[in-house]
Amino acid sequence: MLTAIAIDDEPMALEVVKAHASKVPFLELKETFTNAIKAMEYIKSNPVDLIFLDIKMPDISGMEFATLIPNETMIIFTTAYSEHAVKSFELDAIDYLLKPFNLSRFLKACQKAQEWFELKHGQKNASDFIFIKTGFEQVKINFDELLYCEANGNYVNFQTPNKKILSRMTLAETEKILPSHFLKTHRSFLVNAKKIDKIEKHQLHIGNTKIPVSGSYFEELIGKIKSDYR
Numbered sequence: 001m002l003t004a005i006a007i008d009d010e011p012m013a014l015e016v017v018k019a020h021a022s023k024v025p026f027l028e029l030k031e032t033f034t035n036a037i038k039a040m041e042y043i044k045s046n047p048v049d050l051i052f053l054d055i056k057m058p059d060i061s062g063m064e065f066a067t068l069i070p071n072e073t074m075i076i077f078t079t080a081y082s083e084h085a086v087k088s089f090e091l092d093a094i095d096y097l098l099k100p101f102n103l104s105r106f107l108k109a110c111q112k113a114q115e116w117f118e119l120k121h122g123q124k125n126a127s128d129f130i131f132i133k134t135g136f137e138q139v140k141i142n143f144d145e146l147l148y149c150e151a152n153g154n155y156v157n158f159q160t161p162n163k164k165i166l167s168r169m170t171l172a173e174t175e176k177i178l179p180s181h182f183l184k185t186h187r188s189f190l191v192n193a194k195k196i197d198k199i200e201k202h203q204l205h206i207g208n209t210k211i212p213v214s215g216s217y218f219e220e221l222i223g224k225i226k227s228d229y230r
Helices: 011-021 036-045 062-066 082-090 103-125 171-177 215-228
Strands: 002-007 027-033 050-054 074-079 095-098 129-134 137-142 148-152 155-159 164-167 182-186 189-192 203-206 209-212
Touching (some): 002 011, 002 103, 027 036, 062 074, 103 129, 129 164, 148 171, 171 182, 171 189
Parallel strands (some): 002 050, 074 095
Antiparallel strands (some): 155 164, 182 189
């Protein structure tokens, strides 16, 4: 069951979300807000999985609000203005609903959120692959193809031999969903130990790529490799 709130300065718009949400069996709409500041206070003590978020609101815009909430909270933007779609993509929103939207379109957006939630929370059971959200898509990455992960601000780059996949998440979140042979070498890097070609005091090599190794991680890295991969 997904928990959610809706934020919109127009009460009638919230009534539409409430009516649609009541027909989605896997969704529980906890509260609705016409005031974004009050909504922010609510989620501090009552975290939710999903927010239906209007964009053009007084005091704080939906775009600004989206940058202030935890990364793991999913967002579906609800707006009458199509020109914000690109920005919503950059904020890694689950979907972008243009008003007026019907139940069918609302349900499709909720299903996307449900699929992403299940992938993120259930993928540790997967034996040899992971799904990573990038933009509005989920991309499959085989663990045996993933070379390393690099933190870049609020994003993590998943590097394979042929492509980079950028996802809005932290390196700590990434570490939790990867197998144990992905080891931290630096505050910004997780590497696939099975792909390491050479280790030096302050760096390691995966093919032609040099990855930094911090002193605090060096001994742990060497010990782990000697015990598990000799």
